[in-house]
Amino acid sequence: MQNESSWNIELTGLDYAEWRRKLEAIGESVGFFEPLGSKHHALFHEDGDTLLVSFESFPGIGALSDDARPLGLEIAEANSWSLLSLVSRNDTWFRDGEVYGFFDQLTDDGFFDDFERVVFYGAGPCGYAAAAYSVSAPGAIVVALQPQATLDPRITEWDDRFTEQRRMQFTDRYGYAPDMIDGAEQGYIIYDSREPLDAMHAALFHRRNVTRFRVPFLGTALQAALLEMGILTQIVTEAAEGRLTTQSFAQAMRARREYGPYLRKLLARLEHEERLELVRILCTFVTDRKTAPRFRRRLRALRKLEDGMSDDADAEALDGDEAETAR
Known part of the structure; x- marks a missing residue:
């Protein structure tokens, strides 16, 4: 100019x-x-x-x-x-x-x-x-x-x-x-x-x-x-x-995709709508690319939740097997 x-x-x-x-x-x-x-x-x-x-x-x-x-x-x-x-x-x-x-x-x-x-x-x-x-x-x-x-x-x-x-x-x-x-x-x-x-x-x-x-x-x-x-x-x-x-x-x-305020608002919306699979995908995407403690904590919590659900499913299956054996 x-x-x-x-x-x-x-x-x-x-x-x-x-x-x-x-x-x-x-x-x-x-x-x-x-x-x-x-x-x-x-x-x-x-x-x-x-x-x-x-x-x-x-x-x-x-x-x-x-x-x-x-x-x-x-x-x-x-x-x-x-x-x-x-x-x-x-x-x-x-x-x-x-x-x-x-x-x-x-x-x-x-x-x-x-x-x-x-x-x-x-x-x-x-x-x-x-x-x-x-x-x-x-x-x-x-x-x-x-x-x-x-x-x-x-x-x-x-x-x-x-x-x-x-x-x-x-x-x-x-x-x-x-x-x-x-x-x-x-x-x-x-x-x-x-x-x-x-x-x-x-x-x-x-x-x-x-x-x-x-x-x-x-x-x-x-x-x-x-x-x-x-x-x-x-x-x-x-x-x-x-x-x-x-x-x-x-x-x-x-x-x-690299803009923190947008990503945080999107995360809040997905959590409000309880769309946990999309929350997991978003948190994985963000934590793979940048340091994002909030997203990392949320992803860790989701994985613990998924592990707990998996343990419950295994326990139910085991109970079912034992009941079948008892018959």
Whole structure:
């Protein structure tokens, strides 16, 4: 990525105001920086002819990035893409007139027309924003992790996670994300199908141009899981290049076999369902490949149980033989 040295500034340990001031200095040297009121900003880093439009929150960046740089920068750098990074001070779903106006201006200026490909990316509330604002760049690619479709209680009254945010306006411009994604060339919605509320939102994105990928047992922190497995950049890259298919996604998700949180959730589910043979197979698979005390203890307990059952069966058979002899 051109002007990469501009990012060699210490960003960790800063409050939002100071962090944003440093981002402004970076933006002025690599492209532009646009404050969008007190809660949002946009930073453009010009590089290749593919543009990644990423939506993130300041707390999310702090939790996921060791160097406090936007996650979108990591994905863009890996591919020599240009980056338009939208950041919110907290979870706002980017529902703000300043943000509306910014995307209106980009559209009027033909900003997106300067790129061969445009990719919108975000997770959770930021996934909502990625889908909603993709309407400003018809023909774009959208990758959204466990996005909300809307918080309008008339549609999603069943989602009790964000009751305070229902006061936000989701019925005006850039409002209902599943409708806004209609203009995209292709949308990809990735979610844990065993998380009921995330799955219900994902169902609202049923569209001709949307592919939904289910990733059970990865939980509600899906972005963090894909990062820890080292496959998030790969997924976004394949989506941008038109190479993300059911088969390629399944191949990427094979990384779950080495991912502890996934394996532990799968074990807990199998134990809850009392599927002991599958528990034994899973524990054997895991302990053959890595140090996993929890799985090793469970496998040992299963083997003791099986040995005990075998001893009981032998004793019953012996009792039967003795009874037959007595006759």
